[in-house]
Amino acid sequence: MTYVAQFFSMMLTALFIENIIFTRALGTSWMFYLIKRPKEIVRYTLMLMAVITLSGAIGYPLRGYVYDSEYRHILVPMMYIAVMTVVYIVVYIFVKKVLPNQFEHFGMNLGTAVFNCAALGSVLVPAGERLDLISTLGYGIGMSLGFGLAVVIVGYGLSRLEYCRVPKIFKGVPIALIYLGLLSLAFYGLIGHQLPT
Amino acid sequence: MKEKLMFQNAPHVRQSESVATMMGDFVIALLPIYLMCFFYYGARSLVLGLCGVFFCVLFSLIGKIVVKERAKFDLTPVITGLIIPLLMPADIPYYIVISACAVAILVVKVPFGGTGNNLFNPAAVGFASVALCWPEVVFRYPAPMQVIEIFGESTAKIANSPAYSLAIGAVPDYEVLDMLLGSVPGPMGATNIFVVAACGIFLMVRKTINWITPVSFLVPYTLLSAFFPRIGGSPFDALCYELFSGTIIFGALFMLTEPVTSPKRDFGKFLAGLSSAIVVFLFRYFGGLEMGFANALILMNVFSPVFDDVCEEFLKVYRHKDGIVASFKKDKKQKPEETVEVNLIEEKIETKEEEAVK
Amino acid sequence: MSEKTKKLSAEIKDSLGYLFFKNPVLVCGLVIGQLAAGCTNLQNGAALSITYLFIVVPVLVFASVIGKRLPEIIKTVSYMLVSAAMLIPAYYICGGFSATIFDSAGIYPALLAVSTVPVVYSNKFAEKQTVSKAFFNGVFLALGFALTALILGGAREFFGSGSLWGYKLSEGSFPAVKLPFWGFILLGFMAAGINAVRDIFKKPEYIVPQNEEERV
Numbered sequence: 001m002t003y004v005a006q007f008f009s010m011m012l013t014a015l016f017i018e019n020i021i022f023t024r025a026l027g028t029s030w031m032f033y034l035i036k037r038p039k040e041i042v043r044y045t046l047m048l049m050a051v052i053t054l055s056g057a058i059g060y061p062l063r064g065y066v067y068d069s070e071y072r073h074i075l076v077p078m079m080y081i082a083v084m085t086v087v088y089i090v091v092y093i094f095v096k097k098v099l100p101n102q103f104e105h106f107g108m109n110l111g112t113a114v115f116n117c118a119a120l121g122s123v124l125v126p127a128g129e130r131l132d133l134i135s136t137l138g139y140g141i142g143m144s145l146g147f148g149l150a151v152v153i154v155g156y157g158l159s160r161l162e163y164c165r166v167p168k169i170f171k172g173v174p175i176a177l178i179y180l181g182l183l184s185l186a187f188y189g190l191i192g193h194q195l196p197t
Numbered sequence: 198m199k200e201k202l203m204f205q206n207a208p209h210v211r212q213s214e215s216v217a218t219m220m221g222d223f224v225i226a227l228l229p230i231y232l233m234c235f236f237y238y239g240a241r242s243l244v245l246g247l248c249g250v251f252f253c254v255l256f257s258l259i260g261k262i263v264v265k266e267r268a269k270f271d272l273t274p275v276i277t278g279l280i281i282p283l284l285m286p287a288d289i290p291y292y293i294v295i296s297a298c299a300v301a302i303l304v305v306k307v308p309f310g311g312t313g314n315n316l317f318n319p320a321a322v323g324f325a326s327v328a329l330c331w332p333e334v335v336f337r338y339p340a341p342m343q344v345i346e347i348f349g350e351s352t353a354k355i356a357n358s359p360a361y362s363l364a365i366g367a368v369p370d371y372e373v374l375d376m377l378l379g380s381v382p383g384p385m386g387a388t389n390i391f392v393v394a395a396c397g398i399f400l401m402v403r404k405t406i407n408w409i410t411p412v413s414f415l416v417p418y419t420l421l422s423a424f425f426p427r428i429g430g431s432p433f434d435a436l437c438y439e440l441f442s443g444t445i446i447f448g449a450l451f452m453l454t455e456p457v458t459s460p461k462r463d464f465g466k467f468l469a470g471l472s473s474a475i476v477v478f479l480f481r482y483f484g485g486l487e488m489g490f491a492n493a494l495i496l497m498n499v500f501s502p503v504f505d506d507v508c509e510e511f512l513k514v515y516r517h518k519d520g521i522v523a524s525f526k527k528d529k530k531q532k533p534e535e536t537v538e539v540n541l542i543e544e545k546i547e548t549k550e551e552e553a554v555k
Numbered sequence: 556m557s558e559k560t561k562k563l564s565a566e567i568k569d570s571l572g573y574l575f576f577k578n579p580v581l582v583c584g585l586v587i588g589q590l591a592a593g594c595t596n597l598q599n600g601a602a603l604s605i606t607y608l609f610i611v612v613p614v615l616v617f618a619s620v621i622g623k624r625l626p627e628i629i630k631t632v633s634y635m636l637v638s639a640a641m642l643i644p645a646y647y648i649c650g651g652f653s654a655t656i657f658d659s660a661g662i663y664p665a666l667l668a669v670s671t672v673p674v675v676y677s678n679k680f681a682e683k684q685t686v687s688k689a690f691f692n693g694v695f696l697a698l699g700f701a702l703t704a705l706i707l708g709g710a711r712e713f714f715g716s717g718s719l720w721g722y723k724l725s726e727g728s729f730p731a732v733k734l735p736f737w738g739f740i741l742l743g744f745m746a747a748g749i750n751a752v753r754d755i756f757k758k759p760e761y762i763v764p765q766n767e768e769e770r771v
Contacts, residue, residue: 026588032584181591190483
């Protein structure tokens, strides 16, 4: 029971208080790519969830070997990238053999769906805080759900920008970034003084 | 066919008034609150208000020159400049007010296209950003009934505000009547509940603001704070303390009802008020800052188009009377231009203007 | 002027746009998150720029040399392994400047290894280019990134704590500028600045290729 409570509290923390986009700012460019393709959001969020969970679970027993090293700033990310390449091969073969329909949908983008800052960041952060396995999994699932949520919220807001008479020099990337910044400010009300590192 | 409908951005005017009179009403309604501030804290509150207005107008002029906006000058920066100091303590340093005004105008208003286009409430964003930056100054309130020096370091006595007591889980040691009259430490404009409420009712009578949003916000908020009190004691006490501390009433009347950022239809306004109540309650209950109203308001501004769309769907079902499924099928076939027409939204004037420019 | 140098200069001229008018961060919107959250002072900006240079150039050159001959699954994996291996020289170079530079930047330099350029750009763009073109593209992408990162990091350090590269210049006045949301807003204003400069010089707008074939 305590494991379930721990799992869900970690998930909610990752979903709202440490939202992957608004407070951690991971995978932002990937989000801007997805906003233009609203039909793909669910597919990529599920893929992100699978990748984070798998690489978190595989990396958990391995990280003990590298974490106390002098060069951990390099070794930990390199270890996780290596783990993610294994995950990529597994996912590639699985999707190609079992879900050929989905494989066509992903097309060339399967590599992008696995290797992105959102996935690597969501496994590096719990590794840095030395969370245990249950918390790592909960954190990863919360992060991926938070990513889907953020894509929907930002996409909805940006669609409303079409009705605004945005000045010429602010059109496009600038206004999207400012919008994202203001949205992130709203989420900081939840955190208050304790800022994430 | 020549259309009699006028397409324009919010604030939409329904009576024989212009936007200028609406904004004038707002300014008039904010002046008695400044009078009360003068009564409680001395002339510094008035200077703060003037400072806010001056810098908001200055920044909006600068922004207009930089982005080459041709719109006429209006009173909205004046309102923003009047609201921002009212959310802060009376002994706030001037540079904090000026930076809040800069954020409100240069980040929220100008990039989105000026009056009628801002997606967020400028005053709320300005206040939230400075509250994150200098929380120890913005949430440190002087005791009322003392004259604060106009310039220089304030030597006023500091007291715990009721909102802070609630945030740390203690019962505020103030009478409820004192809280209604405003002689408790707190944001300089938001403590005198009677005056704020009277000004709000004046605005409602003049139909400058809609009564639906404040009511649909305050009633659920009251119920929530009565059922889930943060402090011991009777539910009535908890309710009064929750409702009268911080910027709840002031925000509900003057910030939540801002015509540009709130939903356009009545049912949408009701939904927005209800969900804002829940979000503000959650922010105050679990949030790190003792006053989450501004941040919650920014978050709700994001969702106001969602409420408009939900409302549109309901109306479509109601009008077609073909049942939900049929209306959804129809909706998929419709082109975006047609939905816009129902939406009372302003795209047409834009195209007309572009043609005129060409 | 021989044929070869002419071609080379044309390639350099083409890539030169990545420095300003095709800036990878401000116009293409590529590496926003790492800058908004990780680039809080000048040292972090330098660490991110060096890491980016060390990752982008080898990966793009590698892609243009042998990318075409590999099957897709091995290709993506090998790009990733190259970019992960390139963290090692970046770490040592950064350590030469300052001992704590990589610590203070947190996880963000490492995240550059899986950013858009090594993952996507190499896959879809660099494979069809010549080696020299890929090299110059990489160099100027990294320089454009470095320009943005250094300006952003310097501005945030100066306004946030009143210092530059750790040297105290004045009293810090606006600490919230180090939070990610101010990073987003400042990047937005810098992008608007580039648009304004483009307006003044009457340059045509650069539209980021978005369809599947030529996406950056």
